[in-house]
Amino acid sequence: MLIDTHCHLDAAEFDPDRQAVAQSALQQGVGMIVVPAVHRGNFEHVQGLAGEYAHCACALGIHPLYVQDAQPQDLDVLKSLLESGQAVAVGEIGLDFFVEGYDRERQEYFFIEQLKLAKALDLPVILHVRRSIDIILKHLRKFKPRGGIAHAFNGSAQQANEFIKLGFKLGFGGAMTYPRALRIRQLAHDLPLEAIVLETDAPDIPPEWVGSHGRNSPGQLAGIARVFAEIRGLDVRQVAEITTNNALAALPKLAHLCTPPKVLH
Numbered sequence: 427m428l429i430d431t432h433c434h435l436d437a438a439e440f441d442p443d444r445q446a447v448a449q450s451a452l453q454q455g456v457g458m459i460v461v462p463a464v465h466r467g468n469f470e471h472v473q474g475l476a477g478e479y480a481h482c483a484c485a486l487g488i489h490p491l492y493v494q495d496a497q498p499q500d501l502d503v504l505k506s507l508l509e510s511g512q513a514v515a516v517g518e519i520g521l522d523f524f525v526e527g528y529d530r531e532r533q534e535y536f537f538i539e540q541l542k543l544a545k546a547l548d549l550p551v552i553l554h555v556r557r558s559i560d561i562i563l564k565h566l567r568k569f570k571p572r573g574g575i576a577h578a579f580n581g582s583a584q585q586a587n588e589f590i591k592l593g594f595k596l597g598f599g600g601a602m603t604y605p606r607a608l609r610i611r612q613l614a615h616d617l618p619l620e621a622i623v624l625e626t627d628a629p630d631i632p633p634e635w636v637g638s639h640g641r642n643s644p645g646q647l648a649g650i651a652r653v654f655a656e657i658r659g660l661d662v663r664q665v666a667e668i669t670t671n672n673a674l675a676a677l678p679k680l681a682h683l684c685t686p687p688k689v690l691h
């Protein structure tokens with residue numbers, strides 16, 4: 427069984443055929459899909475998906491690129507939903523200093539408040555870490571959440587090791603499938619196996635064979651796992667076992683939700 431540790435299954439791209447997409451992923455061996463929220467307006471939707479599909483779980487949080495419209499009272503809503511116990515992590519949270527025009531202070535305010543929530547509730551975090559890794563590491567050292575996942579990791583080996591020291595796993599997905607993505611493929615090759623989890627980030631970051639005009643979906647995790655297996659010189663079944671165990675270690679509440687996969691033929 428594979429676990430897609432990051433998929434925006436609630437995205438509008440899946441409105442026409444969400445159920446078929448979820449079912450197809452299951453048939454391709456993706457026995458669990460983690461759907462992170464990005465703002466208060468989709469908390470209900472991602473929770474609904476986790477309720478509707480046995481092989482979906484949700485995380486709840488406010489994404490750094492959505493803090494412009496977020497209000498401090500959204501954090502109260504988030505807190506009470508996290509306390510109700512359905513979410514497996516606080517996410518997707520973090521900092522994004524890549525896209526210009528975003529309010530850095532506002533991003534840091536919401537990030538820090540959500541780290542405090544994660545710490546208080548002893549929940550892992552799912553992190554968005556674009557052009558912001560060192561600042562994120564600084565906040566993690568200060569607020570000490572229990573770990574989690576640095577999603578779509580694209581930093582240096584040294585930064586990866588800092589995350590690992592803090593108890594984090596690193597998420598690899600579509601970006602690794604491009605032969606010219608030498609740096610990220612080197613990381614996928616070199617990092618300790620127990621530090622890696624797989625993700626599609628669907629509908630974003632399509633793998634090479636889907637291409638920028640196609641729609642990425644959680645079922646693509648099977649191909650991503652094959653690429654990772656090739657990079658590491660492993661059998662894809664070993665990759666499934668190792669990365670699933672890593673995902674369960676990063677997001678312990680997932681273990682209660684993982685049912686044995688149905689017959690997949």
Ligand SMILES: [Zn+2]
Nearest residue numbers: 432434518627
């Ligand atoms: Zn995401």
